[in-house]
Amino acid sequence: LNMTIRDILTNIRERLQKAGIEDFEYESWVLLEWKLHIDRAEFYMNPNGEVRQELLEELEEVLLKREQRVPLQYLMGECEFMGFDFSVDERVLIPRQDTECLVELAVEDIRNVKTQNRCEFNNAADQKNEQKVKVLDLCTGSGCIGISVKKLCQNTEITLADISEGALSVAKKNAENLNASVTLIRGNLFENIEGRFDYILSNPPYIPSQVIQGLMPEVKDHEPRLALDGEEDGLAFYRKIIEQAPDYLNSNGRIYFEIGAEQGEDMIRLMTDRGFSEVKVHKDLAGLDRIATGIYSRR
Numbered sequence: 001l002n003m004t005i006r007d008i009l010t011n012i013r014e015r016l017q018k019a020g021i022e023d024f025e026y027e028s029w030v031l032l033e034w035k036l037h038i039d040r041a042e043f044y045m046n047p048n049g050e051v052r053q054e055l056l057e058e059l060e061e062v063l064l065k066r067e068q069r070v071p072l073q074y075l076m077g078e079c080e081f082m083g084f085d086f087s088v089d090e091r092v093l094i095p096r097q098d099t100e101c102l103v104e105l106a107v108e109d110i111r112n113v114k115t116q117n118r119c120e121f122n123n124a125a126d127q128k129n130e131q132k133v134k135v136l137d138l139c140t141g142s143g144c145i146g147i148s149v150k151k152l153c154q155n156t157e158i159t160l161a162d163i164s165e166g167a168l169s170v171a172k173k174n175a176e177n178l179n180a181s182v183t184l185i186r187g188n189l190f191e192n193i194e195g196r197f198d199y200i201l202s203n204p205p206y207i208p209s210q211v212i213q214g215l216m217p218e219v220k221d222h223e224p225r226l227a228l229d230g231e232e233d234g235l236a237f238y239r240k241i242i243e244q245a246p247d248y249l250n251s252n253g254r255i256y257f258e259i260g261a262e263q264g265e266d267m268i269r270l271m272t273d274r275g276f277s278e279v280k281v282h283k284d285l286a287g288l289d290r291i292a293t294g295i296y297s298r299r
Contacts, residue, residue: 005038006047008056012063019067020217027072034076035059069217082148086174091166093227095144098284099203102258102291103145105282106201107152109254110135132157136248138189138202138241139163141227143171143182145201150180158182161193164226189240196250203258204237206230235266242274251298256291264289 003011012031016024033039036055062075073079073094079086081095082103088094110133133156137146140160150158160171160182168184175182185192207228212220219228230236238257245255255276259267264281271279276294284290 002050003056004048005032005036005043005051008032008036008051008059009043012059015063015067019069021066021069027066030072030076031059031062031066035062069221071218071222074222079142081144082152084144084148084151084178086142086144086147087170087177088142089170090222091164091224092142092170093203093223095142098290099145099258101282101284102201102203102256103148103152105291105293106135106145106149106199106256110149110153110156110199133199134195134197134250135159135199135201136161136193136197138200139204139227139237140171141167141203143174145203146182147171147175147178147180149201150182151178159185159193159197161185161187161189163188164224167224167227189237190244190248193248196248196253198250198253200241200245200249200253200255202237202241202256204230204241206234206237206258206260206263208232208234230260234260234263235270238263238267238270242270242276246275246296249296252295254293254295256293259289259292261288261290264292267292 009028009032012028013024016027021027029040032043035058036051065075066072071094073088074090077087077089079088079095082100086095133153135146135149135156136159137143138161140146140162143160146158146160150156162168162171163186165186168186172184187193205226205228207230209229209231212225212228249255257267268279268281271292271294276296279292279294281289282291282293
């Protein structure tokens with residue numbers, strides 16, 4: 001029996017909804033466009049058109065996996081972040097819109113601090129010898145934070161670090177695809193990191209271990225546990241990074257963390273106790289605590 005495009009869309013929508021996928025409406029259009037090459041405009045012009053059998057077979061293959069709650073971004077192999085297309089697979093966390101808040105804050109500060117410094121140049125020669133801003137993206141995963149900063153602030157020298165070899169190969173591929181020149185280092189947090197940085201940016205694992213089982217199947221069954229599990233209270237990695245970060249920051253160096261919505265007060269305490277100043281917690285678009293920032297000044 002030949003199905004029309006409208007029948008197919010209805011079928012996708014019903015199956016996704018039945019599988020418990022919240023965003024079934026949006027995703028059904030994405031699948032239609034991705035696998036059948038039909039966007040909304042074409043659909044409305046010809047809802048009763050028919051589709052070639054081999055395309056339907058490809059669609060069915062993907063739909064079965066999505067019904068098993070494999071994330072759509074992994075099925076498509078990419079995800080948009082800060083306006084750039086990043087490759088993703090099950091070796092890395094899927095970039096989230098919340099994380100864009102961290103990139104936006106960092107980019108704004110890099111540009112502002114740079115402009116203040118630039119006023120002090122007397123001539124073109126000074127400007128040419130201007131130092132690059134050194135940025136470390138710790139627990140980089142897909143590389144989305146560091147690579148986006150590089151694309152948006154050319155005057156930066158970016159280092160991406162992660163413990164996972166798989167994650168680093170995804171980050172390397174993204175840096176090549178997006179034509180961003182970065183340094184990749186494999187190690188556990190600051191292991192193998194040398195020198196000092198003006199900025200340390202990090203979205204470390206911050207979900208308390210016992211909470212993970214209650215997360216959506218897409219997250220708990222498919223995203224890398226290594227990138228999610230912040231141990232008992234979710235703060236294990238923040239403690240380690242905050243403890244060691246001063247050894248890797250230039251004077252007045254800044255640190256930016258993505259945090260869980262409940263972690264703001266703990267972060268203020270941890271960072272202040274370690275001697276960071278101007279410690280602040282910033283909200284995401286939903287008005288939840290999402291980013292913690294601080295400055296380290298050498299006495």
